[in-house]
Amino acid sequence: MTRRLRLGMVGGGQGAFIGAVHRIAARIDDRFELVAGALSSDPQRAQASADEAGIARSYASWQEMARAEAARDDGIDAVAIVTPNHLHAPIATAFLNAGIHVICDKPLAMTLEEGEALAKLAREKNRLFALTHTYSGYPMVRHARELVDAGEIGDVRVVQVEYAQDWLAKPVELTGENRQAVWRTDPKQAGRAGCLGDIGTHAYHLAAFATGMLPKQIVAELHTFVEGRQVDDHIEALLRYENGARGMLWASQVASGAENALRLRVYGTKAHIAFDQENPNELLFTPLGGAMRKLTRGRVDSAIARHATRVPPGHPEGYLEAFAQLYKDAALQIEAIDAGLPLPEESRLLTTVDDGVAGLRFIDAVFESHAKLQWQDVQNGG
Amino acid sequence: MTRRLRLGMVGGGQGAFIGAVHRIAARIDDRFELVAGALSSDPQRAQASADEAGIARSYASWQEMARAEAARDDGIDAVAIVTPNHLHAPIATAFLNAGIHVICDKPLAMTLEEGEALAKLAREKNRLFALTHTYSGYPMVRHARELVDAGEIGDVRVVQVEYAQDWLAKPVELTGENRQAVWRTDPKQAGRAGCLGDIGTHAYHLAAFATGMLPKQIVAELHTFVEGRQVDDHIEALLRYENGARGMLWASQVASGAENALRLRVYGTKAHIAFDQENPNELLFTPLGGAMRKLTRGRVDSAIARHATRVPPGHPEGYLEAFAQLYKDAALQIEAIDAGLPLPEESRLLTTVDDGVAGLRFIDAVFESHAKLQWQDVQNGG
Amino acid sequence: MTRRLRLGMVGGGQGAFIGAVHRIAARIDDRFELVAGALSSDPQRAQASADEAGIARSYASWQEMARAEAARDDGIDAVAIVTPNHLHAPIATAFLNAGIHVICDKPLAMTLEEGEALAKLAREKNRLFALTHTYSGYPMVRHARELVDAGEIGDVRVVQVEYAQDWLAKPVELTGENRQAVWRTDPKQAGRAGCLGDIGTHAYHLAAFATGMLPKQIVAELHTFVEGRQVDDHIEALLRYENGARGMLWASQVASGAENALRLRVYGTKAHIAFDQENPNELLFTPLGGAMRKLTRGRVDSAIARHATRVPPGHPEGYLEAFAQLYKDAALQIEAIDAGLPLPEESRLLTTVDDGVAGLRFIDAVFESHAKLQWQDVQNGG
Amino acid sequence: MTRRLRLGMVGGGQGAFIGAVHRIAARIDDRFELVAGALSSDPQRAQASADEAGIARSYASWQEMARAEAARDDGIDAVAIVTPNHLHAPIATAFLNAGIHVICDKPLAMTLEEGEALAKLAREKNRLFALTHTYSGYPMVRHARELVDAGEIGDVRVVQVEYAQDWLAKPVELTGENRQAVWRTDPKQAGRAGCLGDIGTHAYHLAAFATGMLPKQIVAELHTFVEGRQVDDHIEALLRYENGARGMLWASQVASGAENALRLRVYGTKAHIAFDQENPNELLFTPLGGAMRKLTRGRVDSAIARHATRVPPGHPEGYLEAFAQLYKDAALQIEAIDAGLPLPEESRLLTTVDDGVAGLRFIDAVFESHAKLQWQDVQNGG
The missing domain is CATH 3.40.50.720 (NAD(P)-binding Rossmann-like Domain)
Known part of the structure; x- marks a missing residue:
């Protein structure tokens, strides 16, 4: 061993x-x-x-x-x-x-x-600088990326991503009981981006991960529904991509009734795919003019999905296994780096510091668009 | 009789x-x-x-x-x-x-x-001038309105509405076979608003119908994905409401894999509701911090829903019954008008010429925001 | 016309x-x-x-x-x-x-x-003697039959059918308010078969309709959960078919929480199909070792489904349209009979007096198996 | 520590x-x-x-x-x-x-x-003799048991349990490639009960675990669909319980299209609950005459569910966590036994050798009923 x-x-x-x-x-x-x-x-x-x-x-x-x-x-x-x-x-x-x-x-x-x-x-x-964007560790999220890369959905036209929670629907940070709520709504500890930084960046990353694309322009707005809260608790944006694709992004921590509802849909010229984090063992794939198919690890032939799983088909995996996947890939990369070898091919989907930088650029663009009430370039690059 | x-x-x-x-x-x-x-x-x-x-x-x-x-x-x-x-x-x-x-x-x-x-x-x-916004005839859409009116979801915070189809994902209007595609993409017959006028206004109306609110400002963009098409086939918008609520609206006729996917979610301070036109016999109701409930005609006590149905619980109704409901309410109102009587209370949810005017104002605001690349007032008024 | x-x-x-x-x-x-x-x-x-x-x-x-x-x-x-x-x-x-x-x-x-x-x-x-087994009028039920006939699911191995309701979970017939409950639980008006006759025969027919097969042997039991009720309110059976297939049938009117849950699954050597009456616009089709597909009228190419519909894909139909389909087919057959012509091909799925006879034979077999506590032949014949 | x-x-x-x-x-x-x-x-x-x-x-x-x-x-x-x-x-x-x-x-x-x-x-x-009936480790399965014990569904009337897979739909044991298929269909290694022993007992246990009841009589049949197979690959049974409840159990390894479809429904006088192993983070609860509720760990207040989880609501757990739960409870019990202390209350749902004995009694009863073509007592006990 x-x-x-x-x-x-x-x-x-x-x-x-x-x-x-x-x-x-x-x-x-x-x-x-x-x-x-x-x-x-x-x-x-x-x-x-x-x-x-x-x-x-x-x-x-x-x-x-x-x-x-x-x-x-x-x-x-x-x-x-x-x-x-x-x-x-x-x-x-x-x-x-x-x-x-x-x-x-x-x-x-x-x-x-x-x-x-x-x-x-x-x-x-x-x-190695791995950033734990957990949701990219799910086998069916990685298979989504694989389908997009393989052209199975055609050219991407529309990206719909959202992340809704309800745990901050009331001013729970004021009572002090909820320690997470306290620091996550405190700009000194969490940064100026509240919901945007906490879950908006997850949504942004998931869309980027699955499509391999970052938007070049956005129009966005931040909003704070709960009185007295120091950071945003809701954010929404329209997205424009280099290839002409359009997108919408929504994140909210005041969405009454939502637990941890991170959802992505990508519509291409040939098909669309849909993923729901609360039901992560399936990926819906629907061809143009055709019937929806419920893809699961066991019903696709994907080395990428197999690399990201540890139990047989029909035996659900969850959040901890997605997280474990990042650690597994990190181990593979650390061993390679320490041995002076190239990063193993199967570990390449591990999220990195660059994903984090992209997220910070998105945060800046949102704040700027919000302030100016207009479309804003996202600095992706360089 | x-x-x-x-x-x-x-x-x-x-x-x-x-x-x-x-x-x-x-x-x-x-x-x-x-x-x-x-x-x-x-x-x-x-x-x-x-x-x-x-x-x-x-x-x-x-x-x-x-x-x-x-x-x-x-x-x-x-x-x-x-x-x-x-x-x-x-x-x-x-x-x-x-x-x-x-x-x-x-x-x-x-x-x-x-x-x-x-x-x-x-x-x-x-x-009488009835406008057939069919989807407002579904019993569970009317019950949604009833729940909002009764304060069951609290103050509205977020509106999410979308209408996705894929029948115009390719330039089917060029072959001439699809007569609907021909006139619906011809500005002379359909107007300057393509997808926006055809289904965007349905989405807009559904949100307005369920919430009783029209947005006061929007930022929107029109897009035409299919080359050579003379009207938009995709539209997206962010919405701001008088009461501080925020919203997002998406309509697309190039959303590969979507049949007739009109969906509405409304998040209030107390709960959220969700409706999917392709599964119209249910309305999902999820309280803040609570478990989702699948409401059906037979499992709610609603005179409004009963007025809009004709079969027992568990016996699904569909699009034609929703449409019939508009005719039923129109009959009630015509009889009242002809008799010089007030409109019957139970018919009051019938959609009217004013709903149509609101839709036209929305179309204008979308075009204006799109042209100016910025937020735009919607003239709801007068 | x-x-x-x-x-x-x-x-x-x-x-x-x-x-x-x-x-x-x-x-x-x-x-x-x-x-x-x-x-x-x-x-x-x-x-x-x-x-x-x-x-x-x-x-x-x-x-x-x-x-x-x-x-x-x-x-x-x-x-x-x-x-x-x-x-x-x-x-x-x-x-x-x-x-x-x-x-x-x-x-x-x-x-x-x-x-x-x-x-x-x-x-x-x-x-003409048409028997209104309504559920056979749904386009996707007819398409199920078409798939079975075409060999798309292979040889039938397992049939699972059930019909659950909860409206008789309490002795509502005693209060007299519910007129249907009164006559449907009165053997003089409804016959000796309560739940069995009312909905058990629907389940039995749906399975027979979709598969084209009647069981040759059953073991069954009738049960009355509600004290004082004069007829059965629950029935369950195991089924054996001529070709070696096996089946299970359940019907209950005391299944707390069930509205009108008629569901059929048929497993063949190549695939299985699943239909749920409360969601009748779709038929699930899952190949052996493959991904589930959600078939809808608009996403299959079926003359049979088209004959049984009147609105475009994505516009849901319901119970009334299924019922109307029986009337439509009856009209086609009446015209043909009166004109001395053969029955139109497209009308041939209309349910008939023979379906009713098969249902009565099933009722008899259930009573006999129940009395003898053993497997029992079903007289399908002649 | x-x-x-x-x-x-x-x-x-x-x-x-x-x-x-x-x-x-x-x-x-x-x-x-x-x-x-x-x-x-x-x-x-x-x-x-x-x-x-x-x-x-x-x-x-x-x-x-x-x-x-x-x-x-x-x-x-x-x-x-x-x-x-x-x-x-x-x-x-x-x-x-x-x-x-x-x-x-x-x-x-x-x-x-x-x-x-x-x-x-x-x-x-x-x-300690722990038997790893994994599915009893899911938080929502344990919550199901808790609801039944607390009388939330009333008196149990109907139990519906099934376990369907398709991995043995063809004679894969003959090629030798699938090592599991080889030993699981070999009576010398797997026992005389094939599908019955492998997954039928899981279904049987899940029903017993959730309801706290074992059937007293059954009528059952074993069947082997795949020619040449030495053990059963399909089993079905009707169940009678001491309290008058009725049940049905089905297990099949030739159910084309099924991955690992273990599903339980229990109908009581007040409500029914439904669990699907392939979607284990939710438990459906539907009251008599009422709306279905989707219960999740985060939306119920249950110490039992909390004991069986390790991540926050909305973060799905899976099969490995359910399995881990058995090990966690086993650790608690081993420590208590070794220290001469009573078993910790929170560990009491761990499955034991007695659950295994009950499963073996069921297997015997199935074989006997199958041979005699009639109802058969199950020797539970004592």
């Missing part, structure tokens, strides 16, 4: 949702061993969290952890960053500088400048 | 889809008897069509028909206008002037001016 | 559900004109009901109606029988003897002997 | 599906460490498989493994048995006798006698 990679974690202390998710995801395919952590900025809580998670080496700060792990022979190969958003950039910078691969929760950074600097640094240091 | 009302028809000759639909719809609830028609501008085809449809009095022109029927003691009570769009206004004008009630297919007219003139004339003449 | 056929009706007075349905169904395709009726055994109610329904000739009894209509030059061509079950046979006999075609609600008769006698009489008199 | 329990595995060498699944499931909640294995009866393959799985101690035989691990201070706490069925009993017996807890794949054993002996032994030795 290939050696398990040594993983560290920053953030994700007791009660934090996403840290526990990363830990399970890293475990599922057995390619990582979690050996070090700075799970909280409160040293006592950090230690207690590490004990609970069975982590051998607990650090009082991520700065110390980066230094100490870099110095060890058996130091961590990679770090998972699962803190609030404002810490992503400084922490990632420190670990990249320490020569340690980075697996970072999204959004990448607070500003486009920060994000671009991270991308530059990762390239200079030749370290 | 109340006397069956005498109905005439203009347009709807052999091979025309919508004329046959109107005839069935008028028959289902047995309130009309089709006795006169000018079914085609070609007199021979008019006669043959009338014979086939079992219509006693066939006219060579609608002008003659208006004159002759007005002069008869047993002349028609109402006329159904089912011609291409450019003839709606002149025909409706003639029959209103002849004192005959009008049931008109949508869109109302070629221009807002025409439409406003018709509205004025109908009021002056005190004649 | 072909002359509208003259139709009479027995039963279906004010408040009766199925009479009104027959009247609408007869009207939709405009092939019948309802001119005579004996709508109630109470002469006053008969007259009032006829007036309300706009029926010209009202009779105080069906006996008188049969005599009088047979004697008229413009007497009715056909009679629709929509009374409680126990009157089907005597009424049908009278009209057949008067040379009048019969369209009869199901079940055919109270006993197999009665049913066989009707079948014999109809043949002797060369009159 | 509680110490991770030490786990051994017998069976599950390279290429075996279920061994890999057990390993992931044991890992997800981090309560087990896989340290020993006898993964194949071929010693070389056993070693290679252990290396690949990162297992420290590889044994050439399970006999040796039982002896050696029992003798070690740091020997395994529990063994997972994932061999073909005929080895379950001897292996489980050996490990129980060695004082090691057992987690065994289903079916429990080849015969009822074997199964009963195992149940007796486990009790005598006071060791």
Whole structure:
């Protein structure tokens, strides 16, 4: 067996949702061993969290952890960053500088400048910088991309993507009970983009991932429905693509009745495909003038889907397996980078720092269009 | 039994889809008897069509028909206008002037001016002017309106409406085989608004019908995907409402794989509702933080839904029954008007010339926003 | 235009559900004109009901109606029988003897002997005897039959059919409010088979219609869940077919939460098909090892489905249109019979007195298997 | 952190599906460490498989493994048995006798006698004997049980359960390529019950788990559709319960188009519930006369569902998480047993050797009813 990679974690202390998710995801395919952590900025809580998670080496700060792990022979190969958003950039910078691969929760950074600097640094240091856009780990999302790439839907004409939740429909951040609500609606910790940054970027990325296209112009609007909230809780946009395609994007955290309704449809000249995150084991494919087909892993012949699964057809997979897929691909890439080999072909769909930069550019364009009440170029490039 | 009302028809000759639909719809609830028609501008085809449809009095022109029927003691009570769009206004004008009630297919007219003139004339003449926005005849659409009115979803925050078809995904109008495609993509017969006028206005109306609200500002774009086509085949818009609500509207006739996918979702502070025209016997209702409920006629206690149905729960109704509902309500209103009585309460959801005027205002605003690349006021008023 | 056929009706007075349905169904395709009726055994109610329904000739009894209509030059061509079950046979006999075609609600008769006698009489008199197994009028049910006949699902292996309702889950017949519940649970009016006769035979027929096969052996059980009820309200059976296929049939009127859930699945060696009456515009088709396809009228190329529809794809049809289809086919056959011509090919799927006889044989076999607690031959024969 | 329990595995060498699944499931909640294995009866393959799985101690035989691990201070706490069925009993017996807890794949054993002996032994030795009826690990299945127990659906009247697959629709065992097909259709390795033992018992267990009831009488039939197959590939049964409830059970591995379609519906006097394994994040709940509700983890308030999940609402879980749940509960029970404490309340839904015995009794009753062509008592108990 290939050696398990040594993983560290920053953030994700007791009660934090996403840290526990990363830990399970890293475990599922057995390619990582979690050996070090700075799970909280409160040293006592950090230690207690590490004990609970069975982590051998607990650090009082991520700065110390980066230094100490870099110095060890058996130091961590990679770090998972699962803190609030404002810490992503400084922490990632420190670990990249320490020569340690980075697996970072999204959004990448607070500003486009920060994000671009991270991308530059990762390239200079030749370290992996994986960004956990989880939904791209689903086998049927990857198969969607494969169908688009293979021309099975023809030329893309219309992109419809949306992400609706209802957990912020009321001012739950005011009571303080919901810790996530508190930091995610605090511009100092979450950034100026609220719903836009938290889930709008997921929707944006999913559309980009499936189609391989970024919009070149948008008209967008941010809105805050809940009085007193400091960030947007709803965002909507029209999209124009280079090839003439059109799109619409909607994200809302006040959509009463919606749990985690991320949905994508892509209409091409030959067919359309539809994916619903809450029902991720299927991908609907409907040809022009034809009957809808419910594609599942077991009913398509796709090496890409097979690479992203671990159970037989008809046995549903879920969010944790999609997340695990990112860790599996990250392991493949880390081994290749450390061995000086090209990235394995089957791992190429792993989302990267560049996906994060694209998301930050989208955020900027939304704010600008919103302010000017008009269409706005998206700076994709370069 | 109340006397069956005498109905005439203009347009709807052999091979025309919508004329046959109107005839069935008028028959289902047995309130009309089709006795006169000018079914085609070609007199021979008019006669043959009338014979086939079992219509006693066939006219060579609608002008003659208006004159002759007005002069008869047993002349028609109402006329159904089912011609291409450019003839709606002149025909409706003639029959209103002849004192005959009008049931008109949508869109109302070629221009807002025409439409406003018709509205004025109908009021002056005190004649019914029903506009057949069919989808408002479904019991569960009417129940949606009832739920919104009753505050069951709280204050409306987000409106999502779309209407996708794929029958114009290729340039089928060029071959001439598809007669509908020919006239519907010809600005001289259909007006300058293609997809926008044909189905965009349906989507717009459905949202307005269910919420009781019209947007006050929009940003929109028209697009023509199929090369050489003279009108738009795709339209998308962002909407702002007076009460702060936001919305998105999409209509496309090139959406590969879509048959007749008119869908509405309305999110309020307390719940959201969702309707899908292709599955019209159910209305999904999902409370904030709660479980989705599949409402059906038989599982809600709604006098409004009962008024709009004719079979027991679990026995699906369809498009023809929704259409019949408009005829049923029109009959109720015609009888009341002729008797000098107030319109019956249960008939009040019948769509009218004013709905048509609102649709024409929307069309104008879309064109203007599209031209100026910016947000645009919608003139809802007066 | 072909002359509208003259139709009479027995039963279906004010408040009766199925009479009104027959009247609408007869009207939709405009092939019948309802001119005579004996709508109630109470002469006053008969007259009032006829007036309300706009029926010209009202009779105080069906006996008188049969005599009088047979004697008229413009007497009715056909009679629709929509009374409680126990009157089907005597009424049908009278009209057949008067040379009048019969369209009869199901079940055919109270006993197999009665049913066989009707079948014999109809043949002797060369009159149409249509039995309104409504669900066979849906275009997608007919397309299911077409797929089976064409070998598209291979050899039939497994048949799964069920019909679940919940309207008799409580003893609603005791309060007397629900008139249908009263007569349908009264063996004197409904026959000894309660749920079995009312909806079990629909399920049985649907399976037979789609597959073209009747079981040769069954093991079945009747059950009455509601205390004091005089007939069964639940029935279940295992089925064996001549070709080795196996099946299961379930019908229940105490299935809490079910509205009118008639569902059929047929598994062959090559594919399976699934139909759900509450969503009748689609037929699911899933090949062995392949992806499920949602077939709709507009997405299959089927002359049979086209013959059974009247609106374009994507415009849903429902129960009334399925019912109308039986009337349309009946009209085609009546015209052919009266003209001494062979039955038109496209009308051949109309359900007949023989379907009713098969249903009565099934009822007998269920009772016998239930009594003996063992497998039982079904007498399909002769 | 509680110490991770030490786990051994017998069976599950390279290429075996279920061994890999057990390993992931044991890992997800981090309560087990896989340290020993006898993964194949071929010693070389056993070693290679252990290396690949990162297992420290590889044994050439399970006999040796039982002896050696029992003798070690740091020997395994529990063994997972994932061999073909005929080895379950001897292996489980050996490990129980060695004082090691057992987690065994289903079916429990080849015969009822074997199964009963195992149940007796486990009790005598006071060791855990968990049987991995995976589907009982889904949060919404457990919530179904909770609803039934709480009387939310009233008294159970009708149980409908089915499990359909199509992977054995053709004689794939003959080619030898499909290793699973070979042993699962070989009576010597799989037992005399083919489809019945493999998936019929899953269906049977799911119904029993959700309702808390076992049938007292059945009439059943086994069938083999594929020529030359040595075991049944289709089974169907009618069920009678002590309380008067009725049921139907179907399992088939030749159901063309079905992937892994395990579905349960339970109708009570107040409501019915429906679960579909291929869409396991929802449970449909429909009250008598009321609207269907789609229950999800996040939209019910259930400590039982929360105990069986690890991600937030709207983030789907799947088969592996359901499986992991059994391992989580097994860990809780092993710790309690080893500490001499009562089993933790929240772990009580873990399936046990007694569930396996019930399954074997069902198998016997099916064979007997099939042979005698009549209703047959099921020996439940005591």
